[in-house]
Amino acid sequence: MNFIDEVEIEVQSGKGGDGCVSFRRERFVPRGGPDGGDGGRGGDFVLVADAQLTTLLDLRYAKHHRAQNGRPGMGKDRCGAAGEDCQLRVPAGTVVFDTGDGSQVGDLTTDGQRLVVAAGGKGGRGNIHFKSSTNRAPRRAEAGVAGQVRRLRLELKLLADVGVVGFPNAGKSTLVSRLSRAKPRIADYPFTTLIPTLGMIELSDHNAFVMADVPGLIEGAHRGQGLGHRFLRHVERCRALVHLVTWQPGEDPVPERLIERFDALEREMRLFDAELAEKPRLAVVSKIDLPEVRELAPDVTELLGERGLPNLAISAVSGEGLDDLVGKISGILAED
Numbered sequence: 001m002n003f004i005d006e007v008e009i010e011v012q013s014g015k016g017g018d019g020c021v022s023f024r025r026e027r028f029v030p031r032g033g034p035d036g037g038d039g040g041r042g043g044d045f046v047l048v049a050d051a052q053l054t055t056l057l058d059l060r061y062a063k064h065h066r067a068q069n070g071r072p073g074m075g076k077d078r079c080g081a082a083g084e085d086c087q088l089r090v091p092a093g094t095v096v097f098d099t100g101d102g103s104q105v106g107d108l109t110t111d112g113q114r115l116v117v118a119a120g121g122k123g124g125r126g127n128i129h130f131k132s133s134t135n136r137a138p139r140r141a142e143a144g145v146a147g148q149v150r151r152l153r154l155e156l157k158l159l160a161d162v163g164v165v166g167f168p169n170a171g172k173s174t175l176v177s178r179l180s181r182a183k184p185r186i187a188d189y190p191f192t193t194l195i196p197t198l199g200m201i202e203l204s205d206h207n208a209f210v211m212a213d214v215p216g217l218i219e220g221a222h223r224g225q226g227l228g229h230r231f232l233r234h235v236e237r238c239r240a241l242v243h244l245v246t247w248q249p250g251e252d253p254v255p256e257r258l259i260e261r262f263d264a265l266e267r268e269m270r271l272f273d274a275e276l277a278e279k280p281r282l283a284v285v286s287k288i289d290l291p292e293v294r295e296l297a298p299d300v301t302e303l304l305g306e307r308g309l310p311n312l313a314i315s316a317v318s319g320e321g322l323d324d325l326v327g328k329i330s331g332i333l334a335e336d
Contacts, residue, residue: 004055004056004057004059004060004156005055005056005155005156005157005158005233005234006056006153006154006155006156007056007059007060007153007154008063008099008151008152008153008154009059009062009063009064009065009151009152009154010063010064010065010149010150010151010152011045011064011065011066011086011088011117011118011149011150011152012045012064012065012066012067012118012147012148012149012150013042013043013044013045013067013086013118013119013120013121013147013148014041014042014043014044014066014067014068014069014070014083014084014086014120014121014147015042015069015070015083015120015121015144015145015146015147016039016040016041016042016069016070016120016121016122016123016124016144016145016146016147017038017039017040017041017042017069017070017071017072017073017080017081017083017123017124017144018039018072018073018123018124018141018142018143018144019036019037019038019039019072019073019123019124019125019126019127019129019141019142019143019144020036020037020038020039020072020073020074020075020080020126020127020141021034021036021126021127021138021139021140021141022034022035022036022037022074022075022076022126022127023035023036023075023137024075024076031136033131033136033137034126034127034128034130034131034137034138035075035076035077035126035128036073036074036075036077036126036127036128036141037073037074037075037076037077037078037079037080037126037128038073038079038080038123038124038125038126038129039070039071039072039073039079039080039123039124039125039126039142039144040070040071040072040073040079040080040081040082040083040123041070041082041083041120041121041122041123042067042068042069042070042082042083042120042121042122042123042144042145042147043067043068043069043070043082043083043084043085043086043120044067044085044086044116044118044119044120045065045066045067045085045086045088045116045117045118045120045148046085046086046087046088046114046115046116046117047087047088047089047090047094047096047106047108047114047115047117048087048088048089048090048108048112048113048114048115049089049090049091049092049093049094049108049109049110049111049112049113049114050089050090050091050092050111050112051091051092051111051159053089053090053091053092054091054158054198055091055156056090056091056094056154056156059088059090059154065086065088066086067083067084067085067086067118067120067147068083068084068085068086069083069144069147070082070083070120070121070123070144071083072144073123073124073126073141077126077128079123080123082120082123083120085120087114090108090154090156091156092108092109092110092111092113092159093108093109093156093157093158093159093237094107094108094154094155094156094157095107095108095154095155095156095157096108096115096117096152096153096154097152097153097154097155098150098151098152098153099151099152099153100150100151105117105152109159109237117150117152118147118148118149118150119148120147121144121145121146121147121148122144122145123144123145124141124142124143124144124145125141125142126141127139127140127141155233157233157234157236157237158196158198158212158234158237159210159237160198160210160211160212160234160237160238161209161210161211161238161239161240161333162209162210162211162212162238162239162240162241162242162329162333163211163212163214163234163235163238163240163241163242164176164211164212164213164214164241164242164244165214165235165241165242165243165244165265165269166243166244166245166246166265166286167245167248167261167265168215169248170244170245170246170286170287171244171246171286171287171316172213172214172215172244173197173213174316174317175213175242175244175286175314175316176197176199176211176212176213177199177316178316178319178322179199179201179211179322179326180199180200180201180211181199181200196212196213196214196215196231196234197212197213198210198211198212199211199212199213201326201329203326203330207330209329209330209333211242212234212235212238214231214232214234214235215231232268232269232272232273232276235269235276236273236275236276238279239279239280239333240279240280240281240282240329240332240333241276241279241280241281241282242281242282242284242325242329243262243265243266243281243282243283243284244284244285244286245258245259245261245262245283245284245285245286245300246258246285246286246287246290246293247287247290247292247293247296253292253295253296254296255296255299255300255303258285258296258300259300259303259304262283262304280332280335281309282309282310282311282312282325282328282329282332283301283304283309283310283311284311284312284313284314284325285297285300285301285311285312285313285314286313286314286315286316287315287316287317288313288314288315288320288321289315289317289318289320294313297313300313301313310328310332312324312325312328
């Protein structure tokens, strides 16, 4: 599995260069005085958001990162060179936490956004700064300030406009594959999809939106059942949610059973984050190409409509209702 959405790393900024103790030594200048320069500033450690990255895989095997130290000062009042910043590229949507106190350091949501997580140490002053009327030849200079060392936890929350949620085998991956060029894993057994899948859906007016298939949600997910709530964080940034509900083989073919499954998953998301319940959502009865679902669909959509939820019935296999689905999603996004 190449999708890694949580890693811990240790970063260190550069140490400042030491100040220099030096005296001017030139012919015919017997008392040239101090001319020691300052040390250079240590390099910062910077995280940079990159929209082309979709995983933290590279950081899983590179745990320690360090910026360059500043160079020491030199004679003839020459300052040392500043250390180069260490710029580490991470996927856009990465949230940074300090593992020491658990506080959030920053949130990188925009391509190219920069976040300084460890500032470089200040360079020490040379002895030229310590001369005075009573101390004409100071033999004192400052040492450079040490760089910061921090342990960070990086959590990736995928940036998508629409999140597709539903119980296993609800048809989430099939829907994303039909609407976009994404190629998620599809099979007729639960938990086929083990990682979130992003798909770009292009509209006729040259606009587009990104849809994410969020796997592994079942009743009890907030307690760690199934794949747990590991992937629920990826719907926190979505502007809207599409909740797929359908009949599962072996269940009683009654509308109330589908509504129970719908309510169970809504409850799981609300227990994970109350703000998820406030997001615009579209309730969708999927797999109406199956006779059992087609028979149940009118009653299920009526019950969902009574709750004030926009809804419709689709079949990702036959394509029935997909145009209406895309239209409703684009309308919700436009209102948002």
